[in-house]
Amino acid sequence: MTVSHHPLLDEFPQLREQLHERKLADRHVARLAEDYENLDKRIVRVENGIEALPDAALEDLKKQRLQLKDQLYALLTAPTGA
Template identity: 55%
Template sequence: MTIERHSLAKELPEFKDKIHELKMNDKHFARLFDDYHDLDHAVIRIEDGVESSSDEYLESLKKQRLQLKDQLYSLLRNA
């Protein structure tokens, strides 16, 4: 089974340049971006079997990742 990565640039390719710009110039965006990346990495490690967790914990990580993506998308759209 192939694990699907959810990098922000892949998820929102139309904002690739804006993502880079905001990461460099907006500390709040950069922090949220880093949090999103960390959550995505944690989900991938669990799905790859590198780490084990309960299904409930994995789902909570995925929900947190989605909430961060929504926040980041809103910031990108309004930038």
């Protein structure tokens, strides 16, 4: 079974425009989004058997991905000027 990638645009389809605008205007958001995408791609490689990693390390990566996703969601949904 092949595991699929979880791009941010699929995770937050309702925030597509905000994500694009914030990535262009805010280096911090752009870096978090890039970190998320890179981490997600690595998780997919591990889950698909392309890269070896112990289960505990994989779980840590998944927790990091979730933290990044939560941070990005909070930034994208915060009131303007917050």
